[in-house]
Amino acid sequence: MRRREFFRKSVGAGIAAGAAFSIGGYNKLWAAGTSPEKYDMVAIMGGEPDAMFDLGIQELGGMGTFIRKGQKVLVKPNIGWDVVPELAANTNPNLVKRIIEHCFRAGAKEVYVFDHTCDNWVNTYKNSGIEKAAKAAGAKVVPGNTENYYQEIEIPTAVKLKKAKVHELIMETDVFINVPILKDHNSTRMTACLKNMMGVVWDRGYWHSNDLHQCIADYALFEKKPVLNIIDCYNVMVKHGPQGVSKEDVVQMKSQIITSDWVAGDAAAAKMLSIDPRRVDYIPIAHKMGLGNMNLESLNIKRIKM
Amino acid sequence: MTSSFLRKLRILFSSIVLICFFFVFADFMSVIPEKYINSLLYLQFVPSALKYINLTTMAAGGFIIVLLLTLLTGRTYCSFLCPLGIGQDLFSRIGGRIKRKFRRFGYKKPHTIIRYSLLVLTLGTAIFYGLYLVTLLDPYSIFGRFMTYLGEPVILLINNFLTWLLGKFDVYTLHHVDIRGFNPMTYAVPVAFFLLVGTMSFVKGRLYCNMICPVGTLLGLISKVSIFRVKFSESKCTRCGRCSVRCKASCIDFLNYNIDVSRCVNCFNCIDVCPEKALSYSFIASKEKPANTDEGRRKFVAGSLLMLLGITTSARNQDQEGAPVPRKESTVKEPRNFPVCPPGAGSMEEFTKYCTACSLCINACPNNVLQPAVMQYGIAGFMQPVMDYHRSFCTFNCTVCTEICPTNALKPLLLEAKKLTQLGKVFFIKDNCIVKTEKTACGACSEACPTKAVYMVPYEGNLVIPETNQDICIGCGHCEYACPVTPYKAIFVDGNPVHMAAAKPEIKEAEITTPEEFPF
Numbered sequence: 081m082r083r084r085e086f087f088r089k090s091v092g093a094g095i096a097a098g099a100a101f102s103i104g105g106y107n108k109l110w111a112a113g114t115s116p117e118k119y120d121m122v123a124i125m126g127g128e129p130d131a132m133f134d135l136g137i138q139e140l141g142g143m144g145t146f147i148r149k150g151q152k153v154l155v156k157p158n159i160g161w162d163v164v165p166e167l168a169a170n171t172n173p174n175l176v177k178r179i180i181e182h183c184f185r186a187g188a189k190e191v192y193v194f195d196h197t198c199d200n201w202v203n204t205y206k207n208s209g210i211e212k213a214a215k216a217a218g219a220k221v222v223p224g225n226t227e228n229y230y231q232e233i234e235i236p237t238a239v240k241l242k243k244a245k246v247h248e249l250i251m252e253t254d255v256f257i258n259v260p261i262l263k264d265h266n267s268t269r270m271t272a273c274l275k276n277m278m279g280v281v282w283d284r285g286y287w288h289s290n291d292l293h294q295c296i297a298d299y300a301l302f303e304k305k306p307v308l309n310i311i312d313c314y315n316v317m318v319k320h321g322p323q324g325v326s327k328e329d330v331v332q333m334k335s336q337i338i339t340s341d342w343v344a345g346d347a348a349a350a351k352m353l354s355i356d357p358r359r360v361d362y363i364p365i366a367h368k369m370g371l372g373n374m375n376l377e378s379l380n381i382k383r384i385k386m
Numbered sequence: 387m388t389s390s391f392l393r394k395l396r397i398l399f400s401s402i403v404l405i406c407f408f409f410v411f412a413d414f415m416s417v418i419p420e421k422y423i424n425s426l427l428y429l430q431f432v433p434s435a436l437k438y439i440n441l442t443t444m445a446a447g448g449f450i451i452v453l454l455l456t457l458l459t460g461r462t463y464c465s466f467l468c469p470l471g472i473g474q475d476l477f478s479r480i481g482g483r484i485k486r487k488f489r490r491f492g493y494k495k496p497h498t499i500i501r502y503s504l505l506v507l508t509l510g511t512a513i514f515y516g517l518y519l520v521t522l523l524d525p526y527s528i529f530g531r532f533m534t535y536l537g538e539p540v541i542l543l544i545n546n547f548l549t550w551l552l553g554k555f556d557v558y559t560l561h562h563v564d565i566r567g568f569n570p571m572t573y574a575v576p577v578a579f580f581l582l583v584g585t586m587s588f589v590k591g592r593l594y595c596n597m598i599c600p601v602g603t604l605l606g607l608i609s610k611v612s613i614f615r616v617k618f619s620e621s622k623c624t625r626c627g628r629c630s631v632r633c634k635a636s637c638i639d640f641l642n643y644n645i646d647v648s649r650c651v652n653c654f655n656c657i658d659v660c661p662e663k664a665l666s667y668s669f670i671a672s673k674e675k676p677a678n679t680d681e682g683r684r685k686f687v688a689g690s691l692l693m694l695l696g697i698t699t700s701a702r703n704q705d706q707e708g709a710p711v712p713r714k715e716s717t718v719k720e721p722r723n724f725p726v727c728p729p730g731a732g733s734m735e736e737f738t739k740y741c742t743a744c745s746l747c748i749n750a751c752p753n754n755v756l757q758p759a760v761m762q763y764g765i766a767g768f769m770q771p772v773m774d775y776h777r778s779f780c781t782f783n784c785t786v787c788t789e790i791c792p793t794n795a796l797k798p799l800l801l802e803a804k805k806l807t808q809l810g811k812v813f814f815i816k817d818n819c820i821v822k823t824e825k826t827a828c829g830a831c832s833e834a835c836p837t838k839a840v841y842m843v844p845y846e847g848n849l850v851i852p853e854t855n856q857d858i859c860i861g862c863g864h865c866e867y868a869c870p871v872t873p874y875k876a877i878f879v880d881g882n883p884v885h886m887a888a889a890k891p892e893i894k895e896a897e898i899t900t901p902e903e904f905p906f
Contacts, residue, residue: 162781266832291827292826293827328894332900
């Protein structure tokens with residue numbers, strides 16, 4: 081970011097924040113606001129991950145719209161790779177932290193965080209910064225490294241993925257919030273909401289060897305669906321994904337997409353990477369299966385620039 | 387000194403040492419920093435000597451300290467520092483509790499021929515052929531194998547039980563660790579030795595140390611000229627024989643006021659038990675000293691008694707726990723030429739020359755990619771660690787094994803250097819690949835590759851298929867591990883017999899820029 085740009089943006093953000101404080105008061109950011117209009121998606125640009133989420137969730141009526149008091153909540157970020165946050169292979173820890181805080185504000189009894197990592201899980205939880213951030217917000221960080229944490233489920237209407245083993249937290253929590261990070265992907269072209277579900281199952285290899293795109297779409301049939309998908313597009317890995325090699329793979333987009341429709345979320349996210357969603361096979365497959373709407377024109381989208 | 391202070395000191399000190407060793411090997415979560423492990427291992431005789439031969443720096447001079455200590459005090463090492471020796475004392479104590487007979491030792495003649503033959507054989511083979519017998523008989527390595535092969539599963543069992551119990555209460559501070567075991571062949575040696583050393587110590591105290599252990603025999607030879615030793619005061623002694631009965635080394639011939647210093651391990655039990663305080667640990671000088679003629683010195687004949695336990699050739703055990711089942715089986719067998727040896731090994735030849743198969747690295751590897759070799763390095767390298775990419779892969783951000791190796795068979799690598807050390811090279815077998823055989827997307831290998839030595843290129847229709855760039859491949863094996871095809875992988879790493887330097891991945895600026903507006 082150039083200096084001038086930085087000034088312009090920070091002044092803008094300052095005004096926005098100031099306005100938010102003076103008009104609604106800071107507490108309103110937390111409160112279950114009364115939104116006159118119902119949006120299918122909120123997209124925010126130009127702020128820090130946590131500030132963008134504050135604004136976005138307010139537009140959707142606050143976290144209280146999605147969580148009832150006393151519920152157990154699972155927040156599932158992408159914690160796939162043993163790299164530092166700057167390399168954007170894992171969800172931004174500050175975003176994860178702020179989401180957990182909102183959950184507790186909304187009365188969540190317990191918030192859990194886990195992922196079935198690709199790299200060594202102990203190092204990955206640590207170096208991603210997510211373990212620390214989540215614990216600081218009061219969440220329980222749970223391992224996903226061994227098979228005994230996973231329970232067999234059936235997806236009878238699936239085409240390929242008729243059975244899977246999912247993490248016990250998927251089954252034992254009341255509310256599920258999906259927090260992927262948008263990334264380039266060598267094989268599926270992009271990864272965000274739907275593909276983040278590869279981190280809740282034990283046997284990813286089955287997906288890879290049995291028509292990956294179909295399996296990704298199939299999983300979305302499973303009854304435990306996320307109430308919210310919060311796509312972290314703050315730092316975006318635009319090549320060498322999903323793991324990345326260097327910081328040159330990352331572009332700072334300072335954006336965020338929040339939606340209950342994960343197919344729509346993926347379609348919007350694909351466009352952030354200048355990819356036609358129709359070219360990401362699992363998106364049209366999931367759309368045809370009625371799992372969401374990839375036609376963004378027909379959706380009511382709230383766009384916010386900070 | 388005649389008080390029981392020495393014995394108490396020995397028990398306290400050795401308990402601490404044993405507990406430290408226990409934790410080093412039980413540390414499956416890698417919480418103990420490498421520098422503590424290194425300082426604990428510094429004084430281990432065989433690893434330190436090998437490291438010295440390898441490096442010739444005083445930084446590896448732990449064994450010289452042990453030699454000097456022995457010259458000064460006798461076989462203090464055996465009772466204070468050797469984890470196998472201390473472990474035997476524990477066993478002996480339990481044995482004694484169970485059966486009265488097992489705590490009454492009495493004087494026995496030394497097994498002169500056996501012990502010196504073994505020492506000569508061990509040294510001889512080490513000098514002329516290789517480490518075989520050193521690997522087999524080094525007490526520290528034996529202890530390491532006990533812990534890795536037999537102790538760790540028990541520790542994990544307890545951990546997993548506690549994890550399960552805490553999980554019931556919604557507490558996730560501990561985590562479950564699968565007990566996956568090794569190739570069954572590799573259990574033969576630790577189990578056989580556990581039975582041997584276990585029974586001997588249970589029944590006969592330090593018999594193993596005085597009959598088989600080459601380190602014990604060597605230090606015993608040096609002890610013969612040690613300055614401090616346990617001595618009789620003939621004037622005080624009433625020849626009650628209690629000292630001899632309590633002597634785990636069976637080396638007190640009280641009738642002749644004679645203590646075989648080559649077998650005495652400085653446990654100081656005799657001093658403690660003597661009611662007349664006729665035994666003391668003191669400066670050699672003083673009066674009569676019947677120069678304990680050890681008849682064995684002349685019977686120095688090498689007898690060969692190889693007890694290698696019928697190790698037959700066995701194929702590499704490729705277990706595929708939880709492996710996915712693709713629709714079609716792969717058809718092309720991976721044409722492997724060399725095993726992949728761990729980072730820091732330098733070359734297979736150098737590595738196998740200095741490794742004593744103590745298994746510390748196998749134990750410490752956070753990814754369990756290090757496995758004891760069966761025949762990958764040939765019979766000489768039995769149980770030395772080898773990378774098993776069907777089981778796991780080498781974590782990009784990790785150098786643990788290189789930092790803790792006590793013999794320097796694995797040399798320390800800085801993380802940045804390790805990330806550019808090529809252990810082997812990647813090979814892609816297109817005819818096994820899902821993208822070709824099933825015509826569906828996969829890319830698991832490329833996804834896993836930390837340097838993008840495996841990348842995807844356009845294939846039929848909307849599909850992409852892997853391609854490789856060996857120059858930037860570091861041979862970490864993540865692609866091979868991730869490849870879902872069975873029984874043969876579509877991508878694999880063939881070891882470099884001599885590790886090489888990998889080129890740095892090329893870095894280009896991204897073409898996509900920061901958006902000003904939402905593209906939707």
